[in-house]
Amino acid sequence: MALLEVSGVTVRFGGNVALDDVEFAAEPGLVTGLIGPNGAGKTTLFNVITGLLPPSHGQVRLDGRSLTRLSPTKRARLGMARTFQRLELFSLLSVRENIWVAADVRKGWSHDRDDPATVVERIVEQVGLTAVADARVDSLPTGQCRLVELGRCLATKPKVLLLDEPASGQDENETVVFAELLRALAADGMAVVLVEHDVHLVMKVCAQVHVLDFGRIIASGTPSEIQHDEAVLSAYLGTNS
Amino acid sequence: MDKFLTFTIVGLSLAAIYAVIASGLVLTYTTTGIFTFAHGAAGMLAAFAYWQLRFDWGWPVPVCLVVILGMMAPLFGMLLEVVVMRGLRGTTDTVKLVVSISLLLFMIGLAQLIWAPGVSRPMSKFFASSPTIHLGPTTITWHQAITIGVAIVVGIALRFGLTRFRVGLAMRAAVDDPSLSALNGARPNRVSMVAWALGTVLAAIGGILIAPNVTLDAPSLSLLIVSAYAAAIFGRLRSLPLTLLGAIVVGLTDGYLTGYLPQNQYLIGLRIASPAVLLFLVLLVLPNPRLRGRMTRSREFFPMPSVRGALTFAGVVVLGGVVLMTTLSTPDQLTYGRIFPIGIVALSLVPLVGFGGQISLCQLSFAGIGGLVMAHLGHGGDPLALVWAVLIAAAVGALIALPALRLSGIYLALGTAAFATILDRWIFTLPKFAVFGWFTVDLFTQGSIGVDPLRAFGTKFDDPGSQIVIGAVAFALVSLFVIAIRRGRLGRRLIAMKDSEAACATLGMNLLGTKLLVFAISAGVAGLGGALYATQLTTIQAGNFDLVSSLQVFALAVVGGIGAVGGALFAGISLYAVLPLIGVLFPSIVQWVGLLPGATGIGLGRDPNGAVHPMREGFAPLAGSPSSLLVMALALAALYGLRLADAIDNWTFVIGLFVIPLIATAVATLSAATRQRVLAQLESSPDRTPLEWIGIDRPWTDADVERLDRELGTTSVLASELELHGTP
Incomplete structure (x- = not known):
């Protein structure tokens, strides 16, 4: 049984079907890719998984436990963390303070003995933001903002890490470093789900890739399988050429 | 049955008025996204204008109606749009709210300026002399019939206007997406101007119809609007039909309570407060809003206060209190002493609004609770009563917060305003009552209640001077407490919540708990302020803690800068020093003073960081110049000495208090600027040029080569020795 299981999730906005009977799973220790054209429903799926959007139908399970009725807060405490495609940073706070908020929250409800301050320093270094730790996040370029969001997630010690286009806004060098970081996080035992337009990155780090188009999963498989999938090619390049 | 029908008609005619006012509110809110607290005040002004034309000058009714509804109201609405509302696009809820509250205060001030309060201005109803109309078993007055008729006409006209005419369609398009509708050829500015003109006309109609039923009094007429708000909330501020339904519910409730409420002294207030109660109840059953990401990026920025800065601030406040005590006459001490307790109430807003992004319009109500606790438990000036004042106010705050906190933004503002109204019109007017038979509570015994002066350390602080110092010390301590919150865990958490609730929730933060905590803290602080305020006033009454005062404190704290203690x-x-001073300095404009609190708030849209922030930036160079600081401190001390020795009077003293820091700052700024210039010259001197840039902007010199050798540890042959310049 997978750590994160999404089954039969359907979301309707009025007559518009944003997600249609989506099945999806993520395993610990692996990076699972979720790709698809703009508007395919990737962010909507993340909203359903984290509880920001109630689905019309379907189930979300973590470790076999149904989350469907739980609030975003409860889900986060069970080990769900995410970043946002349209950054949701605490813009009035510094990089360090952003991560600190998350560490404090975890300290507040868990029985961890770790001192939040040390946790924060470790994470700042891990995601490579030491040089800008005291800068206000408003002043950072997008690529680094994405790292702050990642750092904030890590401070909650998640089991499942949902990353919504984490590499957009990063330059090539940053992406290489980021790929290493993702592998290391997965190796720590996290189930990482990666929504990303940088197909190169996805193919490099993902063990399993799901392709979403118009709210439906149209293909699932290893990166090499996906690269040769007819349905995927037609979704990305237009109908059968 | 007759009685039932009679009160049904009373209720329906009220409902008709609420429906007209509320539909104006919905119209402006949906087309421009601005919920205006000043809507009722516009109706109030129209009612006064109508009284002036019709009853004071005796103009004929049709002329009055044409002048007011056809000319004054629409022009006023357009003026509002152009001068105020247009500047509010893309600002936060708090700023919009403060601007509209300031507008409300401004209009009340304006009305009181033109029509002195306290004078009876009777208005007769329409066709008051005509006989009533018989409708089966009951009768209906002409005024009631006209009111209901007007509401029906307005309803039909709006329905057709919004669906059939170009402007109406453009309005509805503007709601959905202003930029898109602009691309399609609609002109949003014109659309929003039409909306404000129409909205103001509707408010004016409502004001003229309702005024004959009540006394013509600026504040109460303006706040009558709470009933219309309740109606509009039924339609979630968007749906006109549901708003109509809401108006009928609110109107009939009022009508039937008038008719059937038992003649019970505990329930009289309930009828007056019933729209507020309904508003509160409706807010509670509104579906939970979904957590969303950030819509607009805020322009606010409140820097982290330093420990040194905090201590300096606290020290200056305490010194200020001592100076006030030693230099002012007793009557002046009574006036200016309120700076500090009301300042503490304003401080209570800093963590709540400034850090946490929540809105509360009932801080003076919490202060009232604190004041009452002080009056009842503080016999003989027991300082323990202060602790009780904080705790009880905090408990009530948490209790109110529990249901209200599902709300946010404008809904939270309305919910807290409703609570303030309920407290002020009903609870505070209750006669003696028993709580579960345990003990009896007699809030404001005869409308007012005496408060004993504080007694601590064997001293009784019963003179205004020592009370000022107590207030100053308390203000300083609470400031330090608020700054400690900002610098600590809770502060980070609150600011995070204000920035993105969605992100906080997905990080596992307990949003409700956090809001509850900050609401309780804020109410507790307000309670402390109220308790101290009460000891200064020596007798308190419900009127000291009403909604309008809350609005003033809220608006001015935001104008000052809600994210910092300086704003409080x-x-x-502003309220208790600048306004009275203006009255003394310029007696000729004393009646204009009432306009000031509103006027300052209206300009807020420009800089949401408030007025204190740039002031502090201005004084910043002083902190970097110990010599200027020292000279300033000595000069101020000398000035104070002269004042104490009665060598100079208060005016000279006050002028000196302003001038000396200004001179010191100017000197510090100048010397800092000089230092900067010297530094800049050093920067640009040849030695400072980075190694890799040498020789780019001018030819090499021997000095450059020597420097290269020195810094890189190499040895070269100097160019001059080789006569490099001479070789071809």
Whole structure:
């Protein structure tokens, strides 16, 4: 049984079907890719998984436990963390303070003995933001903002890490470093789900890739399988050429 | 049955008025996204204008109606749009709210300026002399019939206008997406101007119809609007039909309570407060809003206060209190002493609004609770009563917060305003009652209640001077407490919540708990302020803690800068030092003073960081110049000495208090600028040029080569020795 299981999730906005009977799973220790054209429903799926959007139908399970009725807060405490495609940073706070908020929250409800301050320093270094730790996040370029969001997630010690286009806004060098970081996080035992337009990155780090188009999963498989999938090619390049 | 029908008609005619006013509110809110607290005040002004034309000058009714509804109201609405509302696009809820509250205060001030309060201005109803109309078993007055008829006409006209005419369609398009509708050829500015003109006309119609039923009094007429708000909330501020339904519910409730409420002294207030109660109840059953990401990026920025800065601030406040005590006459001490307790109430808003992004319009109500606790438990000036004042106010705050906190933004503002109204019109007017038979509570015994002066350390603080110092010390301590919150865990958490609730929730933060905590803290602080305020006033009454005062404190604290403790001091000083001073200095404009609190708030849209922030930036160079600081401190001390020795009077003293820091700052700024220039020259001197840039902007010199050798540890042959310049 997978750590994160999404089954039969359907979301309707009025007559518009944003997600249609989506099945999806993520395993610990692996990076699972979720790709698809703009508007395919990737962010909507993340909203359903984290509880920001109630689905019309379907189930979300973590470790076999149904989350469907739980609030975003409860889900986060069970080990769900995410970043946002349209950054949701605490813009009035510094990089360090952003991560600190998350560490404090975890300290507040868990029985961890770790001192939040040390946790924060470790994470700042891990995601490579030491040089800008005291800068206000408003002043950072997008690529680094994405790292702050990642750092904030890590401070909650998640089991499942949902990353919504984490590499957009990063330059090539940053992406290489980021790929290493993702592998290391997965190796720590996290189930990482990666929504990303940088197909190169996805193919490099993902063990399993799901392709979403118009709210439906149209293909699932290893990166090499996906690269040769007819349905995927037609979704990305237009109908059968 | 007759009685039932009679009160049904009473209720329906009220409902008709609420429906007209509320539909104006919905119209402006949906087309421009601005919920205006000043809507009722516009109706109030129209009612006064109508009284003036019709009853004071005796103009004929049709002429009055044409002048007011056809000319004054629409022009006023357009003026509002152009001068105020247009500047509010893309600002936060708090700023919009403060601007509209300021507008409300401004209009009340304006009305009181033109029509002195306290004078009876009777208005007769329409066709008051005509006989009533018989409708089966009951009768209906012409006024009631006209009111209901007007509401029906307005309803039909709006329905057709919004669906059939170009402007109406453009309005509805503007709601959905202003930029898109602009691309399609609609002109949003014109659309929003039409909306404000129409909205103001509707408010004016409502005001003229309702005024004959009540006394013509600016504040109460303006706040009558709470009933219309309740109606509009039924339609979630968007749906006109549901708003109509809401108006009928609110109107009939009022009508039937008038008719059937048992003649019970405990329930009289309930009828007056019933729209507020309904508003509160409707807010509670509204579906939970979904957590969303950030819509607009805020322009606000409140820097982290330093420990040194905090201590300096606290020290200056305490010194200020001592100076006030030693230099002012007793009557002046009574006036200016309120700076600090009201400042503490404003401070209570800093963590709540400034850090946490929540809105509360009932801080003076919490202060009232604190004051009552002080009056009842503080016999003989027991300082323990202060602790009780904080705890009980905090408990009530948490209790109110529990249901209200599902709300946010404008809904939270309305919910807290409703609570303030309920407290002020009903609870505070209750006669003696028993709580579960345990003990009896007699809030304001005869409308007012005496408060004993504080007694601590064997001293009784019963003179205004020592009370000022107590207030100053309390203000300083609470400031330090608020700054400690900002610098600590809770502060980070609150600011995070204000920035993105969605992100906080997905990080596992308990949003409700956090809001509850900050609401309780804020109410507790307000309670402390109220308790101290009460000891200064020596007798308190419900009127000291009403909604309008809350609105003033809220607006001025935001104008001062709601994210910093200085903003709270600004609110206190503005209300109880600047306003009275203006009255003394310029007696000829004393009647204009009432306009000031509103006027300052209206300009807020420009800089949401408030007034204190740039002031502090201005004084910043002083902190970097110990010599200027020292000279300033000595000069101020000398000035104070002269004042104490009665060598100079208060005016000279006050002028000196302003001038000396200004001179010191100017000197410090100048010397800092000089230092900067010297530094800049050093920067640009040849030695400072980075190694890799040498020789780019001018030819090499021997000095450059020597420097290269020195810094890189190499040895070269100097160019001059080789006569490099001479070789081809």
